[in-house]
Structures are given as structure tokens and as C-alpha cells.
Amino acid sequence: MCDEINETISRFIDNDLNHDETLDLLKKIQNDEKLKAKMSRYQAISQALKTEEFLQIRSDFSNSIFQQIQQEPSYLLPQPNRPETQTKQFYWAAAASALIAAVLVGYSAWINHPFKNNYQAIAASSVPQSSLAAISGQNLSTKQPTRGPLTSQFNAYLQAHNNSVYTNGEANFHPYAKMAAYGQE
Amino acid sequence: MVQFFFVVLFSLAETILAAEEVLSAKQILEKMVKAMEMSDYQGTVVFLKNDKLETMKYFHSLSQNRRQERLVSLNSPLREIIRNSDEVKCSYKLTRQVIVDHRPYEHSFIVDAPYNLDELTGIYRFEVVGDEEVAMLPAYVVTIQPKDDLRYVRKIWISKQHFLPLKAVVYDLSGIVLEQVVFTEMKVNKQVSGHNGNNNNTVAEKSPDKNTSLNEAAFEVTVLPQGFKQIFFARKPLQKTGQPVDHMLLSDGFASVSVYLEQSENNSGVNSGLPEGIHSTGAINSMSRKLESSQLTVLGEVPATTVKFIAEGVKLRQSAD
Numbered sequence: 001m002c003d004e005i006n007e008t009i010s011r012f013i014d015n016d017l018n019h020d021e022t023l024d025l026l027k028k029i030q031n032d033e034k035l036k037a038k039m040s041r042y043q044a045i046s047q048a049l050k051t052e053e054f055l056q057i058r059s060d061f062s063n064s065i066f067q068q069i070q071q072e073p074s075y076l077l078p079q080p081n082r083p084e085t086q087t088k089q090f091y092w093a094a095a096a097s098a099l100i101a102a103v104l105v106g107y108s109a110w111i112n113h114p115f116k117n118n119y120q121a122i123a124a125s126s127v128p129q130s131s132l133a134a135i136s137g138q139n140l141s142t143k144q145p146t147r148g149p150l151t152s153q154f155n156a157y158l159q160a161h162n163n164s165v166y167t168n169g170e171a172n173f174h175p176y177a178k179m180a181a182y183g184q185e
Numbered sequence: 186m187v188q189f190f191f192v193v194l195f196s197l198a199e200t201i202l203a204a205e206e207v208l209s210a211k212q213i214l215e216k217m218v219k220a221m222e223m224s225d226y227q228g229t230v231v232f233l234k235n236d237k238l239e240t241m242k243y244f245h246s247l248s249q250n251r252r253q254e255r256l257v258s259l260n261s262p263l264r265e266i267i268r269n270s271d272e273v274k275c276s277y278k279l280t281r282q283v284i285v286d287h288r289p290y291e292h293s294f295i296v297d298a299p300y301n302l303d304e305l306t307g308i309y310r311f312e313v314v315g316d317e318e319v320a321m322l323p324a325y326v327v328t329i330q331p332k333d334d335l336r337y338v339r340k341i342w343i344s345k346q347h348f349l350p351l352k353a354v355v356y357d358l359s360g361i362v363l364e365q366v367v368f369t370e371m372k373v374n375k376q377v378s379g380h381n382g383n384n385n386n387t388v389a390e391k392s393p394d395k396n397t398s399l400n401e402a403a404f405e406v407t408v409l410p411q412g413f414k415q416i417f418f419a420r421k422p423l424q425k426t427g428q429p430v431d432h433m434l435l436s437d438g439f440a441s442v443s444v445y446l447e448q449s450e451n452n453s454g455v456n457s458g459l460p461e462g463i464h465s466t467g468a469i470n471s472m473s474r475k476l477e478s479s480q481l482t483v484l485g486e487v488p489a490t491t492v493k494f495i496a497e498g499v500k501l502r503q504s505a506d
Contacts, residue, residue: 161469
């Protein structure tokens with residue numbers, strides 16, 4: 001099993017994987033810190049062999065990007081109701097993109113090297129973002145901050161304060177005032 | 186000799202008339218407030234607030250001394266908003282939902298300017314800074330410049346012909362645009378002239394329950410920035426939980442600040458409190474903090490220092506229930 005994954009990573013770096021195998025590998029790597037570290041080592045070795053230069057990519061590169069996204073300040077503006085899974089997909093897609101970026105950094109280090117023509121571009125660069133988002137959405141384990149109640153309270157205050165809720169296109173604001181339905185033929 | 190006398194007389198008359206046409210910024214603003222009440226006009230208006238752009242059809246009518254404002258959205262969600270005095274009704278076309286809101290402290294969707302500008306000369310400086318065209322209509326450009334750093338700068342483009350606001354912009358202290366309302370076209374159907382400016386609508390701004398209910402607030406605002414007054418108070422639920430919230434509105438005529446106080450604990454088990462500290466969204470700054478078992482939130486279209494200043498001066502009333 002271990003040899004198999006090692007070989008897969010090696011083939012990934014050599015751009016020998018097909019589309020499905022690439023997606024499958026990225027999916028596995030996302031959930032396994034050891035694999036991430038291994039991938040990083042393989043890339044470093046490959047890069048050093050090919051270019052005689054060494055550029056170390058931190059194994060937690062994509063994670064750090066993900067953490068930074070999570071630590072973004074919470075904006076209290078009225079937000080459109082986005083399904084929670086969609087939000088998570090966004091974060092995972094961003095993390096996957098960061099991972100690809102890490103791979104590309106390594107790739108770009110030797111792409112300009114005199115020996116570059118001897119090697120092919122890595123497969124990950126051809127993976128569609130939509131596919132990554134799709135597979136990333138299947139691995140949702142990180143808890144997201146619950147912003148719903150916070151935003152609704154702020155919105156309620158904002159609505160009572162001024163009339164901007166009427167003019168900024170909010171479709172789902174609920175007033176403290178009366179609500180009714182009217183018949184329309 | 187007689188001819189010379191008449192020439193001099195005509196020249197003097199022309200000079201006097203010309204001098205009268207030069208209006209001060211305060212006069213232009215006062216004319217604007219009256220024109221907004223007394224004109225029957227319509228147009229297309231663009232709102233840029235809270236980073237959102239919305240284009241709407243605007244109608245203002247006057248019938249039997251009662252004003253009506255009507256906004257019709259051009260983009261989804263399609264809706265019509267009607268203001269009759271202090272009642273605002275919003276009807277959604279798709280969901281057939283009607284929302285009725287009681288807002289005695291507002292007068293216009295476009296510009297909320299005070300009737301009496303004399304009271305504001307201590308805190309604002311009014312100045313005509315130029316002439317420009319908006320929606321192909323010549324306009325005075327009037328700035329409302331605060332004399333301190335506790336409120337934002339405003340600029341209003343006012344039609345020279347009808348004295349109606351064509352554009353209004355709110356800037357932060359560094360000159361960045363925070364909010365903007367612009368007419369892209371305007372048609373004035375009728376303008377009532379010769380009124381004395383004191384109509385029945387001014388009664389609507391003075392909500393009858395204002396003075397009686399202000400004392401019912403569970404808190405008191407001990408210090409206010411110069412020019413700010415308490416103009417409205419209500420205790421009512423603002424969210425689905427039904428928990429009553431004390432809401433006091435403060436205003437200096439142009440800028441307004443709301444003070445909210447509600448119990449921190451709720452029965453839902455969900456942390457419903459806003460995070461403590463200062464937060465910003467568009468022109469709105471807010472500050473939340475604990476006040477014993479309650480949560481205090483102060484928000485308004487004023488700089489963060491102003492909401493902080495007001496929030497730190499709020500105390501619970503000793504006699505509060």
C-alpha cells in the first residue's frame with residue numbers, strides 16, 4: 001500500500017497520472033499530513049535532481065492558507081443566504097488551490113531551467129478547479145464559525161436604525177413590524 | 186437729467202436683484218427641504234449603500250398635504266416601497282409578502298435633512314463649493330462640513346431650478362465615499378409654491394409617544410457629542426425570538442446613532458450576542474459591550490470614535506425593572 005502510494009506520488013510528479021488518478025491522489029493528500037510531507041519531499045528531491053537547486057515548500061503551506069482564510073474578519077454586512085456546504089466547498093476549494101499553487105511553485109522553479117525541455121509539466125496544473133471543488137466538498141470536517149445569529153441580530157439593529165435595508169436589495173430581511181400576505185390574481 | 190436718474194435706478198435694481206439670486210448654502214438647503222416636501226416629482230435613482238448598488242424608480246407626490254414616497258425596484262427582488270408619513274410598506278412581487286414598518290424618525294429615502302438648520306451652525310459649516318450638472322440638470326454643490334471629527338462630511342447636489350436633491354454623498358474623514366444616492370433622470374410634475382413651510386407633515390416627525398416613552402428606557406445616555414439629541418425611543422422585539430429591545434435614536438440633524446439594549450441571555454441556547462468591540466460596515470460603525478446582564482450596542486453612520494464615545498457614556502437606570 002505504502003509502495004503503491006509512493007509510486008503514485010512519483011508518477012504524479014512525473015506527470016504520468018491520468019485525470020482521475022490525479023484527483024484521487026489530491027483527495028488523499030488533503031486528508032493526510034504524512035502524505036503532504038511526503039509529497040513535499042518528493043518534489044524537493046525531484047527538483048534538486050532536475051535543477052541542482054533546492055527550493056523547500058513547507059508541507060503545511062496549504063493549511064496555513066486555509067487557516068488565514070478562516071481568520072479573516074467577520075463582515076457584518078447582510079450576506080446572501082449561501083448554503084453552508086457551499087461555503088465549506090469554497091474554503092476547501094481555496095485550500096486545494098493553495099496546494100496546487102505549492103506544487104506550481106516547485107514546478108516554476110525548474111521550468112526555466114536549461115533542462116526543462118526534458119520534463120513535462122506536472123499533471124496538477126491541468127486539473128479543473130471545478131473538479132477540485134467537487135471532491136473537496138466531500139471532505140468537510142473543519143467547523144466553520146456560526147455567523148447566522150450574529151448577522152441576523154446586527155441586521156435587525158441596522159434595519160431599525162435606517163431605511164437602507166429597503167434600498168440595498170435585501171430579499172430576506174424580517175421586520176419587527178407587522179407582516180402580512182396579500183392575494184393577487 | 187431724468188433719463189440719467191432712471192438709468193441709475195435700473196442699474197441699482199438690477200444689482201439688488203442679482204445680489205438676491207446669490208443664495209447661501211444654508212438657504213439652498215432650506216429650499217431643498219421645502220422643495221422635497223412640496224414637489225410632485227419622479228425619477229430614476231441609484232443607491233450605493235453598504236457596498237451594494239441598487240437602481241430604483243422614485244416617485245414623490247403630495248396630496249391633501251400628505252406626502253407619499255414610492256420606490257419601485259428595477260432589479261430582483263422586485264418590490265415596491267411606499268412611505269406614507271411615518272409608515273413604510275414594502276411589498277414583494279414574487280413572494281406577495283407585505284412588510285409594514287413604523288418609522289416616525291425618517292422623512293425621505295433620498296436625503297434626510299433637518300427643518301431647522303440654525304441649530305446646526307455650531308457643529309456644521311455649510312458652503313456652496315461649486316456648480317455641476319447631475320442627470321443633465323444644473324446643480325449647486327453644497328458641502329456640509331462638520332466642525333469636529335465626530336461626524337462625516339456630506340455633499341449634496343441640489344437642482345438650481347427646483348431645489349431638489351439630485352445627488353448626495355457621505356464621505357469618511359479621509360474623503361473616501363461611504364454612501365451615495367444619485368438621480369440618473371428626474372422629472373418634476375408639479376411644484377407647489379407660496380407655502381409657508383410649516384405643514385402638517387412636521388407633526389409626523391414629532392412622534393406623540395416620543396416624550397412619554399423616552400423615560401421608559403432601561404438606560405440613559407449620560408454624555409452626547411455636541412448637537413446630538415434623543416429623538417425617538419421604542420421597546421419592541423427586533424428578532425424572531427421576540428425578546429424586547431430598547432432602541433433609542435439620537436441625531437444631530439444629519440447623522441444619526443442608535444442605542445440598543447437587550448438581555449444577553451436568551452432561551453435558545455445560541456450565543457446571540459454581537460462580539461464586543463467596534464465593528465464597521467460601510468458608513469455604519471458599531472460598538473457592543475456588556476452592561477451587567479445586558480448587551481449594549483451603539484451604531485450609526487458616524488466615525489468609530491463617536492459610537493465609542495456614546496457607548497461608554499451609557500448607564501443603566503437605577504429605577505429600571
